Amino acid sequence: MKLGLQLGYWGAQPPANARELIAAAEAEGFDAVFAAESWGSDAFTPLAWWGSATQRVRLGTSVAQISARTPTSCAMHALTLDHLNGGRTILGLGVSGPQVVEGWYGQPFAKPLARTREYVSIVRQVLARQAPVTSDGPHYPLPYAGGNATGLGKPLKPITHPLRAGIPVWLGAEGPKNIALTAEIADGWLAIYYSPRLAPMYNEWLDEGFARAGARRSRADFEVAATCQVVVTEDRAGEIARLKPVTALYVGGMGAPELNFHAQVYRRMGYGDVVDEVTALFRSGQKDAAAAAIPDEMVTETMIIGDAAQVRDDVKRWEDSGVTMLLVTCHDPEHVSQLANLVPPR
Incomplete structure (x- = not known):
């Protein structure tokens, strides 16, 4: 099992100890460091700034939102970062959700799978630099020939030669069709709310993608990086209680009530009635009651919590289910060292 340090996205201010966390992660044998974005x-910028002090760890976006940049712009970001860090970039992409895509980026959310497929295809064309980049669209036509076009656009190749044509592209995916698409066109899956209990279901979706004509990878060389809180504690019950408000937020308060992808994941786990109750409570402002409605197993389904022995056993269980990397959040360098000692780097 590999470990990846998940820095996430910033709150009101940049995190105060990110540089120390990254230094500790590299020193302790973590495989990668990831940064995210929301609104x-x-x-990309944190990986360039803080990553400049690293030598070995891979630096990945988890995730960069595809609506935030055109695919050619995203490829420019990736190839630039890859040159700066000497070939250690992982390009993690995701569609986000309709509230962000339409409310923040001012773009339609419709057809996320088709948009993803077209987006990744263009990114790979840029990185391959074998010919001028073109796309028939319909989402990212190149050259643009739609309304108000001058007719002067022409296909281009990147001026800068990418350091690696094969910068790995990982996709954040939650639903069956998106996970199958990920196995077909990507180099890895960024899984959120992964449950080892449901590994047979995930494997069925992944295998569908691997079996498609032209699939990029096979199970043998495909990475599954699962976001997972790993908490080492002698007070398991107390930690579970502390994490219930976070679960309630993502299940009941994230996204639109009509379309919450996180809630859909928990429905697939069999918690449909709980999701309905938590959503109703959270949306009515009863956040404490929403947290209280979360059963313990709904927390431990997607997190690893317990003493050192239990954590080791659970990490093995996640690895046996197909996960190749745990994306963990750490509070301080000591936490980084603690997890590294429990999950020795391979």
């Missing part, structure tokens, strides 16, 4: 800080 504040971006995913």
Whole structure:
């Protein structure tokens, strides 16, 4: 099992100890460091700034939102970062959700799978630099020939030669069709709310993608990076209670009530009635009651919580289910060291 340090996206201010966390992660043998974006800080700049002090760890976006940049712009970001860090970039992409895509980026959310497929295809064309980049669209036509076009656009190749044509592209995916698409066109899956209990279901979706004509990878060389809180504690019940408000927020308060992808994941786990109750409570302002309605197993389904022995056993269980990397959040360098000692780097 590999470990990836998930820095996430910034709150009101940049995190105060990110540089120390990254240094500790590299020193302790973590495989990668990731940054995310929502509608504040971006995913690429922190990796360039803080990553400049690293030598070995891979630097990945988890995730960069595809509506935030055109595919050619995203490829420019990736190839630039890859040159700066000497070939250690992972380009993690995701569609986000309709509230962000339409409310923040001012773009339609419709057809997310088709948009993703077209987006990744264009990114790969840029990085391959074998010919001028073209796309028939319909989402990202190149050259643009739609309304108000001058007719002067022409296909271009990047001026800068990418350091690596094969910068790995990982996709954040939650639903069956998106996970199958990920296995077909990507190099890795960024899984959120992964449950080892449901591994047979995930594997069925992944295998569908691997079996498609032209699939890029096979199970043998495909990475599954699962976001997972790993908490080492002698007070398991107390930690579970502390994490219930976070679960309630994502299940009941994130996204639109009509379309919450996180809630859909928990419905697939069998918690449909709980999701309905938590959503109703959270949306009515009863956040404490929403947290209280979360059963313990709904927390431990997607997180690893317990003493050192239990954490080791659970990490093995996640690895046996097909996960190749745990994306963990750490509060301080000591936490980084603690997890590294429990999950020795391979």
